[in-house]
Amino acid sequence: MHLVTVGVNHNTAPVEVREKLAIPESRIEEGMNYLNNLSDIQESVFLSTCNRIEIYARVAHPDTAIESIKRFYSEFNNIRPDLLENSFYQYHTVDTIKHLFAVSSSLDSMVMGEPQILGQVKTAYLKAKNANKTGSLINQLFEKAFFVAKKVKNETGIAENAVSISFAAVELARKIFGDLEGKSVMLIGAGEMSELAAKHLISYGIKTILVSNRTFERAVELANQLNGNAIRFDNFTDELERTDIIISSTGAPHFIIKKDVVEKVIHKRKNRPMFFIDIAVPRDIEPEVNEIDNVYLYNIDDLQNVIEVNKKEREKEAEKAYVIIEKEVNSFIHWLDSLDIVPTIRDIKNKAEEVRLQEMEKTFSKWDNLSDNERKAVDVLTQSIVNKIINTPIINLKKEYEGEQGHWFLKVSRKLFNLD
Amino acid sequence: MITVFMHITLACYALALLKFMLYLFFRQGLIFKFAITFTILGIAANTTILFLRSSMTGHGPYFTTFEYLVFFSWLMAITFLIVEFKHKITDLGSFILPIIVVVFSLSYFAVDVGSDMVVPELWKTLHRTLSFIGYAHFAILFTVSIMYLLQEYQLKRKNFGALYHRLPSLEILDAVNHKALVLGFTLYTLGFVTGTVSNSNATGDDLFSWNILNILPLIAIWWIFCGLFVSRIMFGFRRGPFAKWSIAASIAVIIALFQHIKLY
Numbered sequence: 001m002h003l004v005t006v007g008v009n010h011n012t013a014p015v016e017v018r019e020k021l022a023i024p025e026s027r028i029e030e031g032m033n034y035l036n037n038l039s040d041i042q043e044s045v046f047l048s049t050c051n052r053i054e055i056y057a058r059v060a061h062p063d064t065a066i067e068s069i070k071r072f073y074s075e076f077n078n079i080r081p082d083l084l085e086n087s088f089y090q091y092h093t094v095d096t097i098k099h100l101f102a103v104s105s106s107l108d109s110m111v112m113g114e115p116q117i118l119g120q121v122k123t124a125y126l127k128a129k130n131a132n133k134t135g136s137l138i139n140q141l142f143e144k145a146f147f148v149a150k151k152v153k154n155e156t157g158i159a160e161n162a163v164s165i166s167f168a169a170v171e172l173a174r175k176i177f178g179d180l181e182g183k184s185v186m187l188i189g190a191g192e193m194s195e196l197a198a199k200h201l202i203s204y205g206i207k208t209i210l211v212s213n214r215t216f217e218r219a220v221e222l223a224n225q226l227n228g229n230a231i232r233f234d235n236f237t238d239e240l241e242r243t244d245i246i247i248s249s250t251g252a253p254h255f256i257i258k259k260d261v262v263e264k265v266i267h268k269r270k271n272r273p274m275f276f277i278d279i280a281v282p283r284d285i286e287p288e289v290n291e292i293d294n295v296y297l298y299n300i301d302d303l304q305n306v307i308e309v310n311k312k313e314r315e316k317e318a319e320k321a322y323v324i325i326e327k328e329v330n331s332f333i334h335w336l337d338s339l340d341i342v343p344t345i346r347d348i349k350n351k352a353e354e355v356r357l358q359e360m361e362k363t364f365s366k367w368d369n370l371s372d373n374e375r376k377a378v379d380v381l382t383q384s385i386v387n388k389i390i391n392t393p394i395i396n397l398k399k400e401y402e403g404e405q406g407h408w409f410l411k412v413s414r415k416l417f418n419l420d
Numbered sequence: 421m422i423t424v425f426m427h428i429t430l431a432c433y434a435l436a437l438l439k440f441m442l443y444l445f446f447r448q449g450l451i452f453k454f455a456i457t458f459t460i461l462g463i464a465a466n467t468t469i470l471f472l473r474s475s476m477t478g479h480g481p482y483f484t485t486f487e488y489l490v491f492f493s494w495l496m497a498i499t500f501l502i503v504e505f506k507h508k509i510t511d512l513g514s515f516i517l518p519i520i521v522v523v524f525s526l527s528y529f530a531v532d533v534g535s536d537m538v539v540p541e542l543w544k545t546l547h548r549t550l551s552f553i554g555y556a557h558f559a560i561l562f563t564v565s566i567m568y569l570l571q572e573y574q575l576k577r578k579n580f581g582a583l584y585h586r587l588p589s590l591e592i593l594d595a596v597n598h599k600a601l602v603l604g605f606t607l608y609t610l611g612f613v614t615g616t617v618s619n620s621n622a623t624g625d626d627l628f629s630w631n632i633l634n635i636l637p638l639i640a641i642w643w644i645f646c647g648l649f650v651s652r653i654m655f656g657f658r659r660g661p662f663a664k665w666s667i668a669a670s671i672a673v674i675i676a677l678f679q680h681i682k683l684y
Contacts, residue, residue, distance in 0.1 A: 155448075155449075156447075157447065157585065160585070161585065172575070174589060175571070175575060175584075175589050175590065176575065176589065176590050176591070177589065177590075177591050178588075178589035178590075178591030178592050178595075179591070269656075270655065270656025270658075271656045271657065271658050271659060271661075272656070272658075273590070273659060290576065293659070293660050293661055294658075294659050294660060296575055296576065298578070302578050305578060306578070306580065309580045309584075313585060
């Protein structure tokens with residue numbers, strides 16, 4: 001019984017290779033059937049995302065199976081094998097388990113800690129399961145991987161800090177304002193990045209959205225999209241007083257918001273804080289605005305810096321995550337070992353012997369007038385009964401273990417004899 | 421017996437502090453649970469000291485510096501736990517436990533004479549209880565203001581240390597500060613009024629015939645907090661500048677108290 005992984009990811013293969021290997025949704029079932037018809041593959045899951053294409057499989061002979069899977073990649077996608085050879089990585093049992101746990105916990109992602117990968121792994125697994133391509137071992141492996149991913153997410157800060165400009169802006173806003181419910185945002189200039197940041201802010205509960213742009217029509221268009229109100233560019237300073245977060249991204253060659261204006265506004269706001277996000281180059285907001293009490297100004301470099309800090313923080317958290325994974329891999333291996341046929345047969349025999357000895361002891365203590373010969377005869381008799389009883393189940397278990405449901409049989413046997 | 425419980429209390433508070441510090445760095449839920457458990461155990465032992473002491477003297481712990489310090493540690497720990505459970509500022513402990521440990525440790529060296537005085541009248545008991553609960557709130561105000569300024573400094577300077585991720589939002593810290601000020605100021609005012617009545621009862625003098633040297637610092641404190649209170653409620657004096665003034669006011673309270681109850 002072996003587990004293997006063969007695949008490529010963003011680190012080993014450029015997008016030109018990955019796109020050739022990615023199987024479209026419509027051909028996934030065909031791919032799975034093709035894969036499972038290979039003689040070496042007993043169970044399998046096919047994972048295909050934009051950054052990785054991987055096959056997880058339970059196989060009888062790992063070396064030949066790995067070659068079969070590599071052949072599958074090139075034959076199914078009509079690619080010359082030599083073009084792929086340097087892109088593949090392959091793992092065997094312990095490393096396969098470790099790799100899957102790391103992938104599901106988003107430690108192997110391009111953006112470490114990004115949340116989508118877990119969903120993608122789940123979808124891939126369910127597809128294989130529903131198509132009856134998985135069995136007891138792969139099922140347990142993936143269920144455990146989801147458990148580990150959840151544990152890593154809960155016990156480390158791997159997914160806690162933003163690593164994109166728009167999320168970094170939202171995170172800073174939340175550090176300043178706490179709950180964003182009931183706060184208001186103004187977009188000055190209708191750029192793509194400010195639109196994205198506004199959408200994130202809306203998803204955190206911001207309801208009041210104002211959009212101002214030199215071309216008023218564009219402001220109206222974006223305001224409609226975001227369910228907000230458009231204001232004329234000449235009037236935006238009048239609205240600053242009732243705005244908590246300002247995202248500016250105009251193409252103006254000079255500062256459009258100056259310190260003296262903000263000083264007046266903050267006074268009128270009775271010191272309620274304001275958060276300015278200046279993603280324009282050249283900058284829209286005078287840098288001295290940040291000197292005013294309760295006013296926070298971040299430009300594009302500041303946000304970039306936040307992301308760098310957060311990435312480092314995630315890397316630190318990843319170390320904790322690997323400790324968790326290491327522990328869980330060991331526990332899974334331990335379980336796997338217990339499922340091996342040899343220790344199970346040994347455990348069944350031990351258990352039977354234990355019961356036999358206990359019962360003989362009880363009997364002999366009641367019949368203390370038995371001679372040594374008689375005792376020996378009882379001993380031989382009980383031994384032979386016990387052996388006869390457990391012999392057939394053990395032979396059948398050995399036979400079934402070689403089949404596809406082998407692990408299921410082992411699991412049931414351990415349960416029936418109460419071995420764990 | 422009291423000495424045994426003193427050691428237990430100090431050990432519990434110190435262990436709680438250690439756990440809070442570890443939690444600050446390692447972010448393990450279990451460490452936090454230990455920290456809270458040790459705080460609760462510390463409060464239990466601290467309560468026992470107060471109980472044993474009061475049953476010995478026949479009155480509340482309001483007479484000697486020793487009693488003040490033990491009582492004040494107890495109130496701070498309880499106020500901290502209430503704030504913690506209500507606002508879930510999990511790192512408040514790392515900031516307030518050092519104060520609690522220091523105040524409690526001082527009680528080991530504190531003057532402890534004159535405790536077997538007569539049972540105080542109701543006004544005096546009220547005065548001291550209310551004032552001390554007020555001071556405990558000022559301790560929270562002081563601590564949370566420091567946390568606020570640390571967080572604000574990082575946000576303003578864009579220089580993010582490990583604490584940036586640990587400390588809560590400025591909004592939450594300011595909201596806790598608001599409550600601490602409102603409650604602290606109200607209790608302090610009530611403590612002041614009951615103190616005045618108690619003083620006039622004791623001396624038989626007119627309600628406002630104060631020992632000016634003794635009372636002047638307290639009046640000054642009242643005015644400082646009144647100023648903070650009014651400007652916050654009426655003129656929006658909040659957040660960063662408010663936190664700075666709160667720290668200054670809290671330090672002024674300590675100086676005034678030294679003069680008023682002769683802590684030295």
